[in-house]
Amino acid sequence: MRIVALEEHFTVPQLVSRIPPRAIAERGWPPGDRAPAAMDHRNELPDLGAGRLQDMDAAGITVQVLSEVGPAADLLDGTEGVAFARDVNDRLARAVSEHPTRFAGFAHLPLRTPEAAADELERSVRHLGFKGALINGTTRDRFLDDPSFEPILARAERLDVPLYLHPGIPPEAVRKAYYEGLPPPVQFLLSAPGWGWHAETAVHVLRMVLSGTLDRHRRLRLIVGHMGEMLPVMMARFDEIFRREVTRLERTVSQTILDHVVITTSGFFSTAPFVAALMTFGVERILFSVDYPYARNDLGRAFLDRLPVPADDLEKIAHGNADRVLKLSV
Numbered sequence: 001m002r003i004v005a006l007e008e009h010f011t012v013p014q015l016v017s018r019i020p021p022r023a024i025a026e027r028g029w030p031p032g033d034r035a036p037a038a039m040d041h042r043n044e045l046p047d048l049g050a051g052r053l054q055d056m057d058a059a060g061i062t063v064q065v066l067s068e069v070g071p072a073a074d075l076l077d078g079t080e081g082v083a084f085a086r087d088v089n090d091r092l093a094r095a096v097s098e099h100p101t102r103f104a105g106f107a108h109l110p111l112r113t114p115e116a117a118a119d120e121l122e123r124s125v126r127h128l129g130f131k132g133a134l135i136n137g138t139t140r141d142r143f144l145d146d147p148s149f150e151p152i153l154a155r156a157e158r159l160d161v162p163l164y165l166h167p168g169i170p171p172e173a174v175r176k177a178y179y180e181g182l183p184p185p186v187q188f189l190l191s192a193p194g195w196g197w198h199a200e201t202a203v204h205v206l207r208m209v210l211s212g213t214l215d216r217h218r219r220l221r222l223i224v225g226h227m228g229e230m231l232p233v234m235m236a237r238f239d240e241i242f243r244r245e246v247t248r249l250e251r252t253v254s255q256t257i258l259d260h261v262v263i264t265t266s267g268f269f270s271t272a273p274f275v276a277a278l279m280t281f282g283v284e285r286i287l288f289s290v291d292y293p294y295a296r297n298d299l300g301r302a303f304l305d306r307l308p309v310p311a312d313d314l315e316k317i318a319h320g321n322a323d324r325v326l327k328l329s330v
Contacts, residue, residue, distance in 0.1 A: 006065035044293035059297035081110035137168015167197030225266035264289035269303035
């Protein structure tokens with residue numbers, strides 16, 4: 001069975017070394033030698049060749065859609081950020097060209113300069129063949145509903161490519177208010193993969209709904225990972241609380257989410273959250289992902305193989321939906 005995984009990460013250490021260490025530390029990234037074990041993948045992340053492909057083959061993963069995971073261009077101003085993003089995308093394009101049947105790409109964008117980010121998205125899609133862009137959390141503490149990011153949203157609409165809303169390191173004020181006072185590894189994990197990332201991405205989606213951003217951009221398509229970032233279990237609650245006479249929006253919150261958002265299974269390999277996602281988003285909006293190397297390909301594949309769905313639905317989740325959403329050539 002063809003299997004497409006689309007929240008799969010890489011980094012380029014030579015490029016990351018261009019970012020001042022102080023900027024990385026101030027953003028909240030733990031030093032590489034003190035990163036929690038669950039987050040320390042210094043060997044796997046830079047590998048865009050034999051080792052990654054061997055791991056994919058062992059689990060039967062046909063295609064990885066690759067994205068830069070950070071620290072990255074959101075820490076650099078002006079031309080430095082633009083050059084960083086361009087160099088990341090060019091490196092990814094080389095990897096895709098070397099293994100065109102195994103890799104595809106999401107663009108990395110210099111979000112501190114939105115007009116340049118829109119241009120880099122267009123270059124990456126039209127000239128490098130990328131399938132959209134991945135956004136790592138907030139930029140200068142702002143979500144994509146901020147008016148400054150309008151050029152990016154409009155360009156994604158025009159290009160008809162999705163934006164993958166991925167978690168990022170929480171802003172400093174959030175880290176201090178919600179997560180300080182715990183042992184450092186626990187504090188980081190609670191703020192990030194253990195809880196904070198998922199809550200933040202759900203807030204990202206909700207802000208884009210409640211601000212009217214998605215009403216202004218009716219053709220914008222979004223992807224979120226981690227079995228929907230807690231959105232599936234909250235859909236009925238959203239409509240109960242955010243009534244249209246309060247929001248003044250044309251659609252209910254749940255309908256807006258379903259009109260614009262598809263979700264992936266990345267890093268969530270248990271049945272209960274999948275069933276909630278299936279019951280609320282439906283099989284047409286669920287796409288397989290692993291979250292490699294932060295999650296293991298073999299565990300993701302084992303989860304896929306035991307999903308309680310008919311064979312034709314399994315094909316949709318494994319590759320059919322991704323092929324359609326990303327316009328992948330088979």
